[in-house]
Amino acid sequence: MCLWDEVLDWDATRIRLRAGNHRDPVHPLRARGRLPALALCEYGAQAMAVHGGLLASAQGGSAAAGVLVALREVVLAVDRIDDLPGLLEGEAELVAASAASQQYAFRLLHGGRVLASGRAAAMLRT
Numbered sequence: 001m002c003l004w005d006e007v008l009d010w011d012a013t014r015i016r017l018r019a020g021n022h023r024d025p026v027h028p029l030r031a032r033g034r035l036p037a038l039a040l041c042e043y044g045a046q047a048m049a050v051h052g053g054l055l056a057s058a059q060g061g062s063a064a065a066g067v068l069v070a071l072r073e074v075v076l077a078v079d080r081i082d083d084l085p086g087l088l089e090g091e092a093e094l095v096a097a098s099a100a101s102q103q104y105a106f107r108l109l110h111g112g113r114v115l116a117s118g119r120a121a122a123m124l125r126t
Helices: 037-058
Strands: 006-010 014-019 066-076 088-097 101-110 113-124
Touching: 006 037, 014 037, 037 066, 037 088, 037 101, 037 113
Parallel strands: none
Antiparallel strands: 006 014, 014 088, 066 113, 088 101, 101 113
């Protein structure tokens, strides 16, 4: 499952992405006919993964597989996202990284409004 449609820009510490699949009636994270705002944490985690893949590719390698191990300071400004028109944008910023783990801060926006923010940590398989 890949939730992001497009990378808008990225550098060594940040990435910005865009997606419009939150309105899809067969979205894989839908439950009871709705897509809850909690799904935005998965969008944030996938932003981390895309950034890690781009970094590894730029260095001539491939990204290590990772497992999301923690979410912290998550703030959700809405209850659901499937009823939002237009596109979602995501931002992730690398906060800390080692060969064994990564930590990012993330924000998910719609029309310039922050829908969700938080931090996520992943353990990498080395």
